[in-house]
Amino acid sequence: MDEALLRSLTPGVLAILVRRGADFAAAEDAVQDALVEAVRVWPAEPPRDPKGWLVTVAWRRFLDAVRADAARRRREDLVDEEPAAGAVPAADDTLQLYFLCAHPSLTPSSAVALTLRAVGGLTTREIARAYLVPEATMAQRISRAKRAVSGVRLDRPGDVATVLRVLYLVFNEGYSGDLDLAAEAVRLTRQLAARVDHPEAAGLLALMLLHHARRPARTAPDGGLVPLAEQDRGRWDTGMIAEGVAILQGALVRDRLGEYQAQAAVAALHADAPSAEETDWPQIVEWYDELVRLTGSPVVRLNRAVAVGEADGPRAGLAALAELDAALPRRTAAEAYLHERAGDRETAARLYAEAAHQAPNLAEREHLTRSAARLNAPRPR
Template identity: 70%
Template sequence: MTPGVDDAALRDLVPAVLGVLVRRGADFATAEDAVQEALVAALAKWPNDPPNDPTAWLVTAAWRKFLDHVRSDVARRHREERLLAEPAPGPTEHADDTLALYFLCAHPSLTSASAVALTLRAVGGLTTRQIAAAYLVPEATMAQRISRAKRTVADVRLGQPGELRDVLLTLYLVFNEGHSNDVDLAAEAIRLTRQLARVTDEPEVGGLLALMLLHHARRDARFGPDGRLIPLAAQDRTRWRPDLIAEGVDLLQTALVRDALGPYQAQAAIAALHADAPTVAETDWVQIVEWYDELLALADGPVVRLNRAVAIGQADGPRAGLAALAEVEATVPRHAAAAAFLHERDGDLETAARLYVQAAAAAPNLAERDHLTREAARLHHLLRR
């Protein structure tokens, strides 16, 4: 980030600027490239010569970049005569295309991976290099993915109705990637969801933002100084961020009073109950199970049922939890880890140790594998005593 320039605030202007170019007649793919080039120019120029109207400056710079692209493309020379004249500002200059761009970048014709990449670049303003680094893939690979995504939505008209659930899923996927290299994807997802919340008052947008904030509030407590994963029950709750918890709870309450419950609100309610408990023993597990029941009615799925089984094990005892877990396919991710936890609570350390080993072998990342391996070693040590 360039000193003196608020990078996040600058990238917040991207949807408005991109929308202006598209409404002036620019094709989405070329306009998006032009906006990226304008952002680079702004980062270089603004620290020493900040504009009075940042949006107007970016629109002008991006439009000129777009015209440069048009002039250099012989196949589009006939369009140059129509587009060369600088349009006078009109009503479309002030139209808010933010929501339309979210819909476009999360279009159902795109794969989840393509929707995420296009959203981060076209709405989030991140460079291809930053996105590639965040997802640990070569820059050329990410550039191809973004180019394919642009071609896929090339004929989709800006302003065409879209599905909000597709946008929310895309943002949720970004958030779940967490932090990688110099790009904090969790923070970026929160920023983009805040931006979305400014242009729509749908309760589920507030529910998703609340869920993100409540999870993000615990991030500093999730890993020890040595990088080891610290499970929720063992976390130092004084390291949780009360400001994010308070904001998340407030957003959730505002959404819930609208009486239009959705899955993100239900998940946020569960997260809020965890955040409200001084210790894991004081957690209101009965109410958490009730919220999982609500979530099942809204978005039934094996992962929800697995998490519900663990909550039942806390609320009604490990055997009740194991009975609920028996209804979930053993192939569901983290099934063995959940079973190990419940068997340990039930006093069956031998079975729990075996399951922790099995869970470690199937762990999706090194941090989880290390944690589960240590859990197995701990129980093996107890069994030898």
């Protein structure tokens, strides 16, 4: 049984049922029934048209469920007027499913879970393991999301920007448990970029590829974080970097700059530098200026301050940092780094220790604690 084939076909089959009038929850149940039947039947009787087979079986299961529910007789009258179940349209229903899963009525966490389930074809157990939560908890989250979108019709243009934000959230979850969410986000974004003519979809794909290319060098053998400046650049995936740069260049020439393209441009400048010392920091600052203009994000301003510290010296970076809210996440860590660059080891050590207490995860906490300990250690004479 080709599980990869089943996973790739699932979103399209689900979207067809929803477009024909099935509510999302009922359609998803019917598709799952069809997948179970495929696992049972296909090894002995492989279909010539796998997608058409799944659509036919899933649609029949949906109709059976409708007919068994007296309260849904009005819907039964509607669905009986639909085209033959075996006719698989050429329209790109999967794209509409992206929009449905990123519906504004959903919380970001629910939108991410539903996207992984409906578009990614992942099981509830796989998603729960990735988020390190009990399967029952994730099942409840997905069920609530399905109920929220069950009455939404796929008859209006979707918001690409919302879909991109959801995929970016998936990517930023990175890797945990048994599922590589970063790789899954790359796969889904590649799928979306092939379906929509939107430079920001290409920009997000380029950004993901450029960040993902550095992943092998991001952790030490003991699992500790390795800062960008200290990474072994020979371990970066040059093929993935080249693909990301090419995709970014294709998006930028369309002269419709967005935040993902600008972020990807920063990542490309890091990837292009043979060493940390040879990084084109002045140009990175210029791209952060564009990002500030596009987003006004305090996090972007924080990253810009660090880049200014690299381009114009740590004192200039600290001056830029002083304009930001002291409660901004990771601001203390950035201030510690800039003080260390300025040679103020005592202040840097104190701030690293303070930042460690504020760290959002164990890996960052341990890295910041080690940085404080390194500066507090007696210097060799």
